Structure formats: C-alpha cells, structure tokens
Amino acid sequence: xxxxxxxxxxxxxxxPTLEVARDLIGKYLVYRTGGRLLSARLVEVEAYIGxxxxxxxxxxxxxxxxxxxxxxxxxxxVYFIYGMYYCLxxxxxxxxxxxxxxxxxxEPVDGIEIMNxxxxxxxxxxxxxxxxxxxxxxxxxxxxxxxxxxxxxxYLEDRHDRAARIKSSARIGIKKGVDxxxxxxxPDSSYVSVKR
DNA sequence: TGTTGGATCAACT
DNA sequence: GTTGATCCAACAC
Numbered sequence: 001x002x003x004x005x006x007x008x009x010x011x012x013x014x015x016p017t018l019e020v021a022r023d024l025i026g027k028y029l030v031y032r033t034g035g036r037l038l039s040a041r042l043v044e045v046e047a048y049i050g051x052x053x054x055x056x057x058x059x060x061x062x063x064x065x066x067x068x069x070x071x072x073x074x075x076x077x078v079y080f081i082y083g084m085y086y087c088l089x090x091x092x093x094x095x096x097x098x099x100x101x102x103x104x105x106x107e108p109v110d111g112i113e114i115m116n117x118x119x120x121x122x123x124x125x126x127x128x129x130x131x132x133x134x135x136x137x138x139x140x141x142x143x144x145x146x147x148x149x150x151x152x153x154x155y156l157e158d159r160h161d162r163a164a165r166i167k168s169s170a171r172i173g174i175k176k177g178v179d180x181x182x183x184x185x186x187p188d189s190s191y192v193s194v195k196r
Numbered sequence: 197t198g199t200t201g202g203a204t205c206a207a208c209t
Numbered sequence: 210g211t212t213g214a215t216c217c218a219a220c221a222c
C-alpha cells in the first residue's frame with residue numbers, strides 16, 4: 001500500500017451523485033475484517049439518483065429497506081437480491097436526498113487469498129467482476145449495511161494512480177430508466193462485468 | 197397472509 | 210440464449 005493513500009472524506013460523498021460515481025473509478029475499496037485487509041480498485045459503478053429515477057430503490061418512496069439512502073453521503077447501503085446475492089452501494093448527496101452509487105466491478109489488490117476463501121470457488125474465476133460476486137469475495141452482507149465510510153472498517157481511498165480512461169453507458173440489469181447513461185467504467189480493465 | 201418479481205451468477209443447450 | 214438457485218421487500222387482499 002502506498003504511503004500516499006488517502007481516505008476519502010465526507011465532503012467527497014456529499015457532492016452530486018454523477019460526479020461522485022465518475023470520481024470513484026480508479027479509487028480503492030478497503031475492508032478490514034478479522035485482522036486482515038481486503039482491497040480492490042474500482043473499475044465499474046452505476047448511479048441511482050432520487051425518487052424520480054425509476055430504477056432507484058427510492059422510486060417507491062421512503063421504506064425501511066432504502067432508509068439509509070435518505071441519510072447523508074458516505075455510508076454503505078447493502079441490499080439482498082435474487083435470493084442469493086448482496087450488492088454494495090455508496091450513499092451520496094446531502095441528508096434528505098436519496099441517492100447512491102452501486103459498485104459493480106473492481107480489480108482485487110490486497111487479500112486475494114481471503115477473497116478466494118470467501119468465495120469458496122469451485123474453479124478459477126474472476127472474483128470481483130459483478131456486484132454480487134464482489135460482495136461474496138469481500139463477505140459483505142446486511143451486517144455491513146449503514147456503515148460510516150469515514151470510519152476505519154470499510155472505506156474508500158485514493159492511491160493517486162494515474163488517471164484511468166472512463167466511459168459511460170446505460171445501466172445493467174434494470175428494466176426502467178435505461179435511457180440514462182449513468183454507468184461509468186474503465187474500458188481498459190478486464191474486471192468490467194459487461195462490455196458495452 | 198399470500199403473491200410476485202428483482203440493480204445476479206453460473207451452468208446449461 | 211435460457212434457466213435454476215433461493216430470499217425478502219413491497220404490495221394486494
């Protein structure tokens with residue numbers, strides 16, 4: 001880990017969601033668990049913004065499930081989907097405005113052997129190219145919902161890499177809101193889940 | 197109280 | 210290209 005690594009502060013997350021999403025590409029997700037350190041470089045994210053975005057969980061209004069999206073930016077939102085998978089989101093914007101960035105893909109950096117154990121892989125597989133796979137490799141579940149990302153357990157940091165190329169596209173796996181190009185990814189990474 | 201479908205993935209044909 | 214695995218939140222009744 002570079003000595004230049006800098007944890008992202010609250011102010012980073014309180015900005016407009018599309019800016020946060022774009023800026024998250026090339027940043028590092030860090031998770032300290034059981035005395036071990038897991039980290040991965042983010043290469044694919046999607047923005048979900050407000051009650052007027054039909055694909056956003058907040059489109060149905062405030063519920064117990066999406067409550068954390070209504071809080072201030074810089075907290076984790078982990079939800080369960082399809083009976084088998086968890087997805088990790090980064091809450092953005094100021095308190096009262098529901099928005100978040102879904103982490104869809106990342107390149108494993110630290111603790112890869114732990115990720116393999118968490119995944120219980122049956123064969124050689126990319127561990128973190130997909131939102132469900134990433135949570136499985138990091139062992140993130142509902143217990144990691146609503147964590148303060150300015151704390152010391154789960155956070156994001158800037159390791160001052162050279163800037164990545166960034167492309168945008170429609171979001172993946174949704175039926176509504178496909179007109180918006182709110183997905184951002186690094187086209188040079190092999191850990192992007194869907195090439196388009 | 198019951199039904200339904202989802203911001204997924206892997207293993208098939 | 211299609212499907213099975215498998216849970217829970219949201220909504221209808």
